[in-house]
Amino acid sequence: MKKIFERLSCLAFIFWGVIFLILSFSSAFSQNCVDCHKTRTPHIVSDWLLSQHGRNDVNCQVCHGEEHKGSDDVAKARIPTPETCALCHEEKVNQFKKGKHALGWAAMKAMPTAHWQPMALMEGMKGCGGCHKIGLKTEAEIKELKTTGPGFGIASCDACHTRHLFSVAEARQPQACQTCHMGFDHPQWEMYSASKHGVRFLLKQNKVLPENAAAPTCQTCHMSEGNHEVRTAWGFLAVRLPLPEDKSWADDRVTILKGLGVLDPEGKPTARLEVVKAADLARLTQEAWQKERDKMIAICNRCHSANFARGELEKGDKIIREADKLMAEAIRIVAGLYKDGLLPKPKNYAYPFPDLLTFHDAPTVIEQKLFVMFLEHRMRTFQGAFHHNPDYSLWYGWSEMVRSLAEIKALAEEYRAKSRK
Numbered sequence: 001m002k003k004i005f006e007r008l009s010c011l012a013f014i015f016w017g018v019i020f021l022i023l024s025f026s027s028a029f030s031q032n033c034v035d036c037h038k039t040r041t042p043h044i045v046s047d048w049l050l051s052q053h054g055r056n057d058v059n060c061q062v063c064h065g066e067e068h069k070g071s072d073d074v075a076k077a078r079i080p081t082p083e084t085c086a087l088c089h090e091e092k093v094n095q096f097k098k099g100k101h102a103l104g105w106a107a108m109k110a111m112p113t114a115h116w117q118p119m120a121l122m123e124g125m126k127g128c129g130g131c132h133k134i135g136l137k138t139e140a141e142i143k144e145l146k147t148t149g150p151g152f153g154i155a156s157c158d159a160c161h162t163r164h165l166f167s168v169a170e171a172r173q174p175q176a177c178q179t180c181h182m183g184f185d186h187p188q189w190e191m192y193s194a195s196k197h198g199v200r201f202l203l204k205q206n207k208v209l210p211e212n213a214a215a216p217t218c219q220t221c222h223m224s225e226g227n228h229e230v231r232t233a234w235g236f237l238a239v240r241l242p243l244p245e246d247k248s249w250a251d252d253r254v255t256i257l258k259g260l261g262v263l264d265p266e267g268k269p270t271a272r273l274e275v276v277k278a279a280d281l282a283r284l285t286q287e288a289w290q291k292e293r294d295k296m297i298a299i300c301n302r303c304h305s306a307n308f309a310r311g312e313l314e315k316g317d318k319i320i321r322e323a324d325k326l327m328a329e330a331i332r333i334v335a336g337l338y339k340d341g342l343l344p345k346p347k348n349y350a351y352p353f354p355d356l357l358t359f360h361d362a363p364t365v366i367e368q369k370l371f372v373m374f375l376e377h378r379m380r381t382f383q384g385a386f387h388h389n390p391d392y393s394l395w396y397g398w399s400e401m402v403r404s405l406a407e408i409k410a411l412a413e414e415y416r417a418k419s420r421k
Helices: 002-040 042-050 060-064 071-076 082-098 101-110 128-132 139-148 188-194 196-205 218-222 247-259 272-278 286-300 306-339 365-386 390-420
Strands: none
Touching (some): 101 128, 188 218, 188 365, 188 390, 365 390
């Protein structure tokens, strides 16, 4: 028994000795990184030292590997991916992968005209890719990005927890969402910050309101209790299935689905429906929509009665219905021009029908107005409603839709007048 104990003690001594050597090597390796980068990129080092990673000795090689050792082998530094973060934050990464942010890259690539654009704007970080880089990428896409550019911006998590501080406190602020959710078809920041919700929170940040005052942020509603699965009931396009019982609204929604290329001009599903499903751009069952709506009502119920919350959300639904009425009329007018041969059929589109997702390369003014009406004005109409910003919903949304429709009618009449001469 004594010999067994002695052997176990010896093995334990060897085990802890090896651990000590590994930790010593790791610490020394990390110190080399810090010493070098203090002169090369000093603010990377200062941010890391301020971070929870720095305070808990989650050092450079945990995320960047051990192959990069000096200025002559920079390319060997491993660029983190969500899987890197999942080593410690598995639950959050799994939540993220179920949400719409994870599909940001796929949604951008799914745009029919994306491949016609300068790649510096699409895959680079100066245009669409600057925000849509948050989405998950395949191994092949990551490999391609490394060969066509520096290959940065593939970690996703650092879109909100910006490197190398990776601050939770930063990611909880509504300003963390501001970079991507501003302007054109993503103006949620402007809507929120000027809403009563946003104003109260900004007053709270400025210490005008007490720290424990109720003041919702983007994260309060869309990342409740830190859940990284960000989803909404209506989805990005504000179209859903099943069709409503209201026949007029159902007809309008079918027209919009045709304009999105999800249905062909005869109303039959197209291959693009699968793309919309894969990018999770719309709720395609009543159950999927109701699940998200119920979650939002429960969140609203923390400050408001459930009846009030339900009523306010239903007002947003009604605004979508009214916006769809204007949008569908505009689509039908332009579709009529294609049908009568007064407007050339869109290139690279199988049908003589407007394709609302090819707005990048609309060849005529009337088509441009139609696409802006959908991707800017209709978006602002319903997004303004759900973000409690009447000004955006009415003036930047609805009123602009009315104006666009009037201009489309006038331009269509010009086409028809010329054909009669």
